[in-house]
Amino acid sequence: MQSNQKIALIGLGKMGSAIAEKLLEAGLALVVFNRTQNKTEPLQKMGAQVADSIQSAVSDADIVFTSVIDDEALLSVSKEILAHAKKGAIHVSTSTILPNTAKELEAMHEDAGCIYIASPVLGIPKAVRAKKATTFCSGNQTAIKKIIPLLETYSAMVENMGGSISHANVFKVCMNYSLITAIELISELYVFAEKSGVDKAYIQGALKYMYSHPAVHVYIDKIYQRDFDQVNFDMKGGNKDVHLFQKAFLDAGVSPDLASVFESKVTEALANQMENKDWSAVSDVIRRRSGLE
Amino acid sequence: MQSNQKIALIGLGKMGSAIAEKLLEAGLALVVFNRTQNKTEPLQKMGAQVADSIQSAVSDADIVFTSVIDDEALLSVSKEILAHAKKGAIHVSTSTILPNTAKELEAMHEDAGCIYIASPVLGIPKAVRAKKATTFCSGNQTAIKKIIPLLETYSAMVENMGGSISHANVFKVCMNYSLITAIELISELYVFAEKSGVDKAYIQGALKYMYSHPAVHVYIDKIYQRDFDQVNFDMKGGNKDVHLFQKAFLDAGVSPDLASVFESKVTEALANQMENKDWSAVSDVIRRRSGLE
Incomplete structure (x- = not known):
């Protein structure tokens, strides 16, 4: 160098x-x-x-x-x-x-x-x-x-x-957008399985088979264990990111429908003293909305 | 036997x-x-x-x-x-x-x-x-x-x-729910990339790295090529499936937020003579909504 x-x-x-x-x-x-x-x-x-x-x-x-x-x-x-x-x-x-x-x-x-x-x-x-x-x-x-x-x-x-110049940022938005979609999907499926009496380990196994990326595997396990005090990326950061994705999509004239689904849970998490939890604690918002705990 | x-x-x-x-x-x-x-x-x-x-x-x-x-x-x-x-x-x-x-x-x-x-x-x-x-x-x-x-x-x-008895059906709903989420994500990202001037081949490569499941790879390529007349599963079937997922989630007391995002596009596809296209043609609905073609 x-x-x-x-x-x-x-x-x-x-x-x-x-x-x-x-x-x-x-x-x-x-x-x-x-x-x-x-x-x-x-x-x-x-x-x-x-x-x-x-x-x-x-x-x-x-x-x-x-x-x-x-x-x-x-x-x-x-x-x-x-x-x-x-x-x-x-x-x-x-x-x-x-x-x-x-x-x-x-x-x-x-x-x-x-x-x-x-x-x-x-x-x-x-x-x-x-x-x-x-x-x-x-x-x-x-x-x-x-x-x-x-x-x-x-x-x-x-x-x-x-x-x-903008292309690296467009691509970064796409990658993080994929991640919030995965977090939302993992969270919804675990809650649906739990409410249906199905062992969520089945869902964990299937999701790991579907996704190959190690970052997604981290969340498949993290949300399974509900380990949200070990912070990968905090809820405040998640809130900043999701609004950035929405703005980026809207600037391009595309409706950020999957981001909006995630945003609703981040808003509820922030309104309920979860600002220092990992952003995947949106999973606990879905649990609460579904009558768990 | x-x-x-x-x-x-x-x-x-x-x-x-x-x-x-x-x-x-x-x-x-x-x-x-x-x-x-x-x-x-x-x-x-x-x-x-x-x-x-x-x-x-x-x-x-x-x-x-x-x-x-x-x-x-x-x-x-x-x-x-x-x-x-x-x-x-x-x-x-x-x-x-x-x-x-x-x-x-x-x-x-x-x-x-x-x-x-x-x-x-x-x-x-x-x-x-x-x-x-x-x-x-x-x-x-x-x-x-x-x-x-x-x-x-x-x-x-x-x-x-x-x-x-219900567990196999709960699991099947989870798997197909994952698939519609992937189809929606793939479609939104391609459209966002195209509207941003980024070669969507970057997105195609990243998505294949993220997902390992061959069924998802089929859709990553199908939506890339916009090959919706080769029908894997038709829009009428997609319409039946998405309403089934919604009902299954609602029966369990869980809000099917990701399914609802997909449903909106299936409804628009059926209202626009796309009933015999592959269900992944929801991608063309997102394109049209975003001002492409």
């Missing part, structure tokens, strides 16, 4: 911290910044330089990674980055955002003489740490070729989806 | 005919009956005896298979069977019906000194002919042991779900 590249990473939530660890493990020089400082300590011990502002983090960087919660946060952080970044700097955005926001960000970066790359991650922080994530990227192809070795420090597979 | 068993089969639709062929291929003596006579000819050539009434088909039979369209048809045919069957005759019902109807049928059969076995088939007629179907059965365990060799003439796997 090019050791003379200067890399910054902004946003040290669970996902941002995991990506930072992998870049450091690969022996890369990394400057990190987070609004709340305490998240930087473990990374500092691993050799990261800690910046006290976005300006000082990015002013010298060739490549800037960001990992933030939503479209609004990314637009705001991007404005600060572009005010201080070097000409030609590459911004690698790992967040799950709307396809249309990616288009807006690409234009903003071009105006400032920088390059925006969409690079959302499929996988939870644990998968990133195990180098088992999948990364989809789209945008400027010369820049993508430069950053692929960096993405490969945490991804088992990097899928280059070409020059249209 | 016991060559002295007398077997009858009533209902020579696509599925009933396929099962009859497999029983004949196994060298079993078979009497068949169908309301419209012309369906009996190919089976007669294979050695089946053709009866001219339910009475003459069943009066001598130890085992009676039925394959009919819906709950109402099965209740009506069962009354005729029970009026003429021998004491102790076993009725093997291969139809997809409501769990509660199975309970009602079991009681009717007990009152008449006969045995009702729920034995729905997962698989299309082609799978039955290739001996690749899966059969779930539930009910009287002594009778099930007797009939398993017969079910194995057309099933790759026979799953005995125990003594509670």
Whole structure:
């Protein structure tokens, strides 16, 4: 890997911290910044330089990674980055955002003489740490070729989806949309089986035979055991995601019917003190609606 | 196999005919009956005896298979069977019906000194002919042991779900419910990708990686190619099935939210001269709603 590249990473939530660890493990020089400082300590011990502002983090960087919660946060952080970044700097955005926001960000970066790359991650922080994530990227192809070795420090597979900036985000929406559909299906079938007196282990076995993807198998077991305090992805995150899917579909002129089914349960979960449970606890909403417990 | 068993089969639709062929291929003596006579000819050539009434088909039979369209048809045919069957005759019902109807049928059969076995088939007629179907059965365990060799003439796997008569039907509902959810998901994602300018081959690849079941792969390709005149299962059948799932869930006190999403498209398909298309042509309804073609 090019050791003379200067890399910054902004946003040290669970996902941002995991990506930072992998870049450091690969022996890369990394400057990190987070609004709340305490998240930087473990990374500092691993050799990261800690910046006290976005300006000082990015002013010298060739490549800037960001990992933030939503479209609004990314637009705001991007404005600060572009005010201080070097000409030609590459911004690698790992967040799950709307396809249309990616288009807006690409234009903003071009105006400032920088390059925006969409690079959302499929996988939870644990998968990133195990180098088992999948990364989809789209945008400027010369820049993508430069950053692929960096993405490969945490991804088992990097899928280059070409020059249209929004395509990686469209694909990420499709993957997460599939996951909420699976969670809803698994939950409904277990409850239907339980109410019908059928051992739900039959359903568990059949679902595993139907799905091959390990992420779906995690939920087939998690919902079976009703293990919602071990959080893969929390209900607040689920709420953000489901509204993002709906907006993305509506922007494309497609009715997000399966997402709306899931949304109704997330809303009820949030209204009933379940905001810190795993998002698959929608299953308990379906149970309660069906008269169980 | 016991060559002295007398077997009858009533209902020579696509599925009933396929099962009859497999029983004949196994060298079993078979009497068949169908309301419209012309369906009996190919089976007669294979050695089946053709009866001219339910009475003459069943009066001598130890085992009676039925394959009919819906709950109402099965209740009506069962009354005729029970009026003429021998004491102790076993009725093997291969139809997809409501769990509660199975309970009602079991009681009717007990009152008449006969045995009702729920034995729905997962698989299309082609799978039955290739001996690749899966059969779930539930009910009287002594009778099930007797009939398993017969079910194995057309099933790759026979799953005995125990003594509670409704359990095989609950499980069949769960499997078909999974299939409509997959069809809806595949259809929505292709349309979303197409409207977003993303090559839907990406989605096709990801869906195949997510699902392992070959039946789902059939639909991933079928909907990709929009090949709805090659009919796996027609829209009229889909309409019957989706209402059955809804009724089964409602009977159990569970809201069939994913089924309702699918139902809306089946209704629109039937209102638009698509009754003879494959049920996965709901995909074209989603396309039209989204402004494609």
